[in-house]
């Protein structure tokens with residue numbers, strides 16, 4: 172038993188909290204902004220610390236400029252002050268008042284403008300006002316596209332919610348430790364997770380229960396709603412309560428009404444604070460582009476790093492292999508500044524350690540697009556995009572890693588002359604990207620290809636990595652959807668050879684999806700030999716789109732921008748899915764084919780699958796109408812010529828049907844199982860709740876607690892979707908009736924059978 176003194180103190184705290192919650196609820200309701208309203212520009216007197224509202228006073232909070240003017244719990248206000256958050260940013264001023272009074276919000280604001288707090292505060296406050304306790308289970312889910320971002324959001328929750336008593340957790344990373352996680356997951360109140368990992372719990376954790384969910388948040392909403400996560404997100408949405416508050420935030424918001432309909436927003440507030448702004452990127456960001464031939468990119472990068480030894484820089488490359496290769500090579504060449512690298516093939520803990528380290532040090536971080544969204548790293552001076560971003564949004568997110576929250580920053584992008592269309596896109600008025608062209612200074616360009624080649628001689632394993640870097644880069648360009656920008660047929664074979672040489676490779680690696688014109692003159696062939704370009708022509712590069720599907724299937728470790736279909740565990744293991752921004756699936760649509768297809772492969776003949784009906788086919792036995800055994804597939808076989816043939820599409824159709832049926836049964840079974848577990852759990856919770864409530868009431872009575880308090884307590888609980896005792900009695904009566912009816916029916920049947 173608790174000592175009387177401590178019990179008394181706990182009781183006091185509970186009563187104080189009940190009073191505060193009542194006051195906050197009344198204030199939020201009385202002072203809420205009208206739907207669709209924006210806050211006015213801050214007044215001159217803004218910034219001064221306001222006096223707390225007197226009892227019975229509920230000031231409007233739609234125009235506040237400081238966190239302590241909002242109807243927030245004291246615990247949250249104390250934590251915000253401790254973290255030095257006093258003045259709200261524009262997105263916070265606009266979104267918090269609406270989110271606090273329970274409205275759905277679709278928020279867009281520039282990178283680094285403080286969107287995280289705009290959803291973390293409402294989450295914490297909602298659960299506090301609902302008096303969420305450990306036995307209430309999952310109250311809020313925050314979805315993030317990558318593990319790192321999830322970790323970062325979770326650390327903001329930890330800071331802002333440090334005086335509250337909820338339990339939160341990040342669900343990311345590999346399947347290792349999944350069994351422990353399954354046991355723990357139901358006791359967590361706030362889950363921050365990647366969609367794939369959350370879905371894994373819905374699928375595999377028997378008692379995983381989100382039936383009481385109050386809030387769903389999508390950070391980087393446009394990416395999460397993009398079709399890369401479509402299957403997972405749809406599956407998640409179908410398994411959580413429809414009545415909930417939903418918040419969507421991103422710097423580049425989705426414009427698709429269909430996408431928004433998928434998350435069933437209810438009268439959402441569309442908040443786009445920088446819509447009217449002159450630029451889509453932070454005002455404090457200087458942006459430059461440089462036209463650099465493919466084979467000069469590495470020299471240019473090296474020269475840049477050597478000239479910025481006191482700058483903290485993030486370098487974006489397209490593929491994991493490139494990141495690894497450039498990091499390893501530059502490390503060996505020692506530029507004079509610490510180097511780091513990060514990509515989705517690293518374990519989550521390693522990624523976290525690298526981010527923490529990079530946060531504190533002046534160094535160069537080579538990264539894939541894993542870090543392009545949301546990552547909040549302190550004082551980054553430069554963002555260098557060695558490889559062209561896949562689209563404008565990707566550019567905006569990448570450069571947004573610098574110039575965060577009113578700090579200054581610079582961004583530089585290398586573009587091959589063949590990719591100049593991207594520059595035009597960025598410079599178009601509607602893109603709102605103020606980018607300036609910088610001419611490369613040849614006198615400042617250090618040539619390092621020879622040095623790289625020497626390193627490769629010394630470290631042959633790096634040569635292999637170099638080859639993979641070469642191939643995966645070309646593949647990534649090939650698989651990009653925007654063929655106005657990304658078109659390999661604009662490059663000549665010499666350029667590829669020169670690019671390979673710039674990576675220190677003695678021979679140009681063979682690229683299966685690129686072949687070269689055969690009719691090469693003798694003189695040309697000699698030239699080519701000199702350049703060690705085996706089987707390549709002088710100018711033309713031939714892209715064979717037939718290999719596209721093979722290309723996607725094979726080379727599983729290439730880690731490039733695969734337009735792969737996400738699978739259930741697509742980003743469970745933090746592999747490719749968390750690694751990159753996947754381009755749109757290549758379709759057979761003519762617009763998406765490479766513009767300049769010079770040679771097409773032979774059209775594939777429709778394959779017919781031949782089967783030998785006499786071969787033993789496993790243990791399954793099938794019978795014909797006469798009762799003779801037949802091999803299973805023969806039932807779908809068709810006599811063609813003299814041999815029995817099975818149409819491949821018939822088989823796949825049949826298997827697809829079987830699969831669908833199996834899935835349906837599986838789904839029903841799971842639902843049934845979940846339902847029974849949930850019912851059991853609810854009964855347990857109810858019992859616990861009732862006990863707690865009785866205790867509080869007894870304490871309040873002892874202490875002459877007022878009636879209104881008690882009334883309010885039950886009213887507040889009534890908001891949750893637990894069954895109340897009347898419902899239970901009702902159900903019990905109904906169940907009793909049904910049982911009696913069933914018994915009577917069974918007796919009737921039995922007597923009929925025996926008569």
Ligand SMILES: Nc1ncnc2c1ncn2[C@@H]1O[C@H](COP(=O)(O)OP(=O)(O)OP(=O)(O)O)[C@@H](O)[C@H]1O
Nearest residue numbers: 258259260282283284285286287288422545547576
């Ligand atoms: N009101 C505030 N006062 C001071 N600093 C703030 C405030 N709000 C946010 N910040 C700081 O601004 C930085 C950027 O915030 P945050 O990461 O939330 O930006 P974001 O809008 O989510 O960016 P991105 O679009 O890149 O994800 C963080 O370091 C955060 O601590």
